Amino acid sequence: MTVQTSQYTSLITSEHQSAPNFMAMVSLLAQWAADRQNMLASIPALYDIDSAVASQLDAVGLWVGISRKLSVPLTNVYFSLDVAGLGLDQGVIQGPFDPTTGLVSLPDAQYRILLYATIAANNWDGTVPGAYTAWNTVFQPLGYSILIQDFQNMTMGIALVGPTPDAVTLALFKGGYLNLVPAGVGVAFYFEQSVPGTPIFGLDAENSSIAGLDVGAMALIVGP
Structure with a gap:
């Protein structure tokens, strides 16, 4: 399953949801984490004998x-x-x-x-x-x-x-x-x-x- 930044930003409490700078910073950090997780999750398929090239x-x-x-x-x-x-x-x-x-x-x-x-x-x-x-x-x-x-x-x-x-x-x-x-x-x-x-x-x-x-x-x- 693909990891989305919303999985992290949705955990922010309502009192901070309206702070654009704070939300932007969390989204930036969350995107980095999501990209790394998605990259790691894609590795097994890259080396699957049926799909590897x-x-x-x-x-x-x-x-x-x-x-x-x-x-x-x-x-x-x-x-x-x-x-x-x-x-x-x-x-x-x-x-x-x-x-x-x-x-x-x-x-x-x-x-x-x-x-x-x-x-x-x-x-x-x-x-x-x-x-x-x-x-x-x-x-x-x-x-x-x-x-x-x-x-x-x-x-x-x-x-x-x-x-x-x-x-x-x-x-x-x-x-x-x-x-x-x-x-x-x-x-x-x-x-x-x-x-x-x-x-x-x-x-x-x-x-x-x-x-x-x-x-x-x-x-x-x-x-x-």
Whole structure:
């Protein structure tokens, strides 16, 4: 709730309400106090992971334990009208300090996804159901879901299901930045749909992520 100076001036007794100089002085001092209280009350929202931007989001990253700066550049993510998957709303504009070899500093939107994934990993209980719960927390608000395939040989596959992801989100996904993997287990394949927005083809299952003949589309291997 916003603090108003009237909350202070209304407490002045009636015998002093008619003294303009006194009321002006109290109002001046009360405004200073109200401004400071309102400023302090606004700080939590500035560093809320859903609304923080730029350096504020970097401060959130310090607490979470992950930086927007990448040690390995994300390649094939820069906007281009002549390359499939890098057009409008897919590719990211190369910044003035980004190397031509790839993106090394994540934009706010994709950095927020990485932060959510790191928080989910830090709170994951190590189980497959827990992985689905954690990943759904990250991806469901964006319209995506995750499928896990256990190959029974200490490796697994992960599929991203939903609309066509932007190039940076897809690069983070297939680069392993969003992984939830048990100790000793490797990710053999990353998959996405061959037809965006369509369930992945599979037998013995029928839901929003998997569908059978005439409905499901084949999964495409996108990494590693």
